[in-house]
Amino acid sequence: MSGLTIALAQVNPCVGDIAGNAALVRARSREAAEAGARVVVFPEMVITGYPIEDLALRESFQRAAEQAVRSLADDLVADGLGDLTVVLGTLGANADGHPTNDAVIMQNGAITARYSKHHLPNYGVFDERRIFAPGTAPCVITVDGRRIGVVICEDIWQDGGPVAAMADANIDLLLVLNGSPFEEGKGRVRTDLARRRAAEVDAPLAYVNMWGGQDDLVFDGHSFIVAADGEWMANSPGFADALLLWELPAAGAAPAQSSVIDFASDDEQVYSAVVTGLRDYLVKNGFGSVVLGVSGGIDSALTAAIAADAVGGANVVGVAMPSEYSSQHSLDDAADLAKRIGADYRVQPIASLVAAFQSQLALTGVAEENLQARVRGVILMAISNREGHMVIAPGNKSELATGYATIYDAGSIGGFAPLKDLDKTRVWDLARWRNARARNLGEVEPIPANSIEKPPSAELRPGQMDQDSLPPYELLDEVLDAYVEHAEGRAELLARGFDEAVVDKVLSLVDRAEWKRRQYPPGPKVTALAFGRDRRLPITSRWREKVE
């Protein structure tokens, strides 16, 4: 008995693009066969894209997915690939007609096996018990005399179930199809888990994950293979197409490493996730360019740099919209940024527009500040309407969490908010990381040093500084992380030694900002627990930590 070459096809499907996704499977199957693979494995739900949410409940969608799978089996035979075993994820249905999250195995034009995911995640960003019925049977297929188990994503995250059932099934390989969203640090968690499961079934484990952006989720790829003893056999890079080949050795023979790549740093992974999230939101929705307000500050500078990395600087329109309170250095820094990234730079002063409103409304104080901010929002939406660029919002997580933002301003309007799940200190870190990468590559640093170094200000009144209204960002972000991400209460925060006044300030801001958060466009989820989808909190709530 000789070795069996398997291929993990790390691809980027699009939700709802059933024909396009099937074509992707067909093309990659050919590549895999040409590279000598006997088995090619695609990610969870590759035919429909993932997550499809309530599209799963639509009968016409169910039928379209099933027809695509049947046609694909025929097409593979027509391509001379009947002999290749293709394992892919798609939408199925159980005997009662309830949707299931399936793996389908195609061999010689037939669907020779079908597996329905047992463990349906229903926490964090996942809602699978809402739409899918769980499977109950395990799945072991045979290729060239080798026994191969097939499971899907959450099945390896829960003890028991189909993996435990395979411990005594004498399998030679375990395939895991995944739609596993990126979270910072998740790569290590996944690989530790995979090693445990490989030991449990006493066989190598091949983990194939999709990559790409889908609304506020980003899938990172990072497919890999570990041996039964946990040894690292092969892996794919993150955030890129990849076809990972590895040979399952003949029975009794020792496995050999094929491709092994180091994980990128956390900053690089997060940056890649944000670029991927924005690029796919644009591409998958048919946009080729973006427009944003550039203030000379760090948030818009990093957002513009990310946009330039996503779709090219020539497809970024940066609009400086100075008011009477804007400083010259702000305009200079905005112009410098645009030049560095090759953006289309424009200046639209707002003074006469604000004056027109003021002649009718005579606003003062915060109302006047917000008016300036919203006039900028109108300008961006107008340019978007006229020229077809999508507006992107540079608001960051710290200001979203605390409500330190004007709703419907240039920081919050638009289709996508790349920094939505990055706190302010992380924004600075990523800006420094991006510039350092440019230096290392001998390229122009995209972000002006001034934008990184100067104290942040909304410049909506003379001499206004963020730190007049908020605790220092380093402290603020630490309290936010504990209160929002880790659900620590006031008592726990005080016990940890945070200053009571700071804690009460931050908690009261967060408790009142829920409505603003709901009005933000989606942004890529990059931390373990982000706003957006992970937390579901009532907008109307009188719960305050002090109640206790």
Add this chain to the structure above:
Amino acid sequence: MSGLTIALAQVNPCVGDIAGNAALVRARSREAAEAGARVVVFPEMVITGYPIEDLALRESFQRAAEQAVRSLADDLVADGLGDLTVVLGTLGANADGHPTNDAVIMQNGAITARYSKHHLPNYGVFDERRIFAPGTAPCVITVDGRRIGVVICEDIWQDGGPVAAMADANIDLLLVLNGSPFEEGKGRVRTDLARRRAAEVDAPLAYVNMWGGQDDLVFDGHSFIVAADGEWMANSPGFADALLLWELPAAGAAPAQSSVIDFASDDEQVYSAVVTGLRDYLVKNGFGSVVLGVSGGIDSALTAAIAADAVGGANVVGVAMPSEYSSQHSLDDAADLAKRIGADYRVQPIASLVAAFQSQLALTGVAEENLQARVRGVILMAISNREGHMVIAPGNKSELATGYATIYDAGSIGGFAPLKDLDKTRVWDLARWRNARARNLGEVEPIPANSIEKPPSAELRPGQMDQDSLPPYELLDEVLDAYVEHAEGRAELLARGFDEAVVDKVLSLVDRAEWKRRQYPPGPKVTALAFGRDRRLPITSRWREKVE
């Protein structure tokens, strides 16, 4: 053995207001005892409010809820109510510390029994499997020698489980604690179901439901009691506080009706739901007044009338914002509306504001139309900032579904959108119903007849009419209902005889409007399947019905 008087306390708790909700239970318990009740029953999760979503996962919140329940038991004794059996819903925890959805039974200062909901709904607006662990034990308590079963909401909607377990438990009464959101026509479904369950346990069934608005959900109350043979014993009105008293007869004696009230018409129920949703969104979030744009059209007229019914006409600010394309009849109708409902009426022409933008931007076509619409949004937000009124959005479901709206305009900005789940034909129906009610009561009709009768127009260019861009609303709403609410596909719609061009027009509009819908403020859910929470669809999706 004599009869046992029970009281169903139909109350309106607020999510997170643990102290306030406990005080409500205390006050109502006293009233119930004074009225002769031996048992008083409160709705599901009355102590915490419902739904609390991920607040359930916060330990400090769990502790606060539990402390409130313990204190309440003491307070009831201090009030001389120790002898009263109090049944209420609250947040609990199972042996593993996972949150549970509990009923607590208090007698003589002790918690004498505790029940955890078995069936956790996880469809439509419900996410309970995300946060709660299911219970496993049934609950039967004894009061004055009578055996009383206790279950919670979804427990009666599913066959099997605790109700089936009580079929042989020889109970004298089944209490059902509910947090059951309003849906049009749901009253009849609930009562049919309750009759079946009463027969199943061969005992009267007492159904107590909360009422009030919580973000985009509205609870309607409509508490009731049916006898074992299904006979209607007593019921409470919808959308109001109520304490329903009924005597469980001595064993062998025939039950007697107490209070029996007819259901209101569907239009009245929907209107009440929308008023309740808006009022509670305002009150529970600390707002006392609203501001909205009044165009002279039907949407803003009905929205203003609803606001006047919710918080009083004197707390409604209507702002007419005529452009060069606005007709005199629009201004006249807006002024007439304001006069009829007693609103604060203002006029803010937008011509000079639009001109200021145009001198910089020189927009044409749709970009120019949208500019006008967004300048109005800025004016409303400015007035809101200056005076503290919450902005409400008059956009309706038909325009939301089709994307026939300017995002960030006066129809879509703000904190709450009362008409969000009402299609356009329903908007007209409710306007006519509201005026008819006024006529019947000898009051001034709130909505000008002109606003109801004239063909709808956005008046963003000369002679513009909705029907130039959309199919007739009666037809549009019928297709929307089939496609959106009932998930029918293109093939089914054509088979039903709808015109192919109309179907394709509507489907393509809806398929592209998802992003706009996500940007709308919450509005009360009034139909079986509404936008907002019931459907979860990807924003980025290339699924089109024609793919099939």
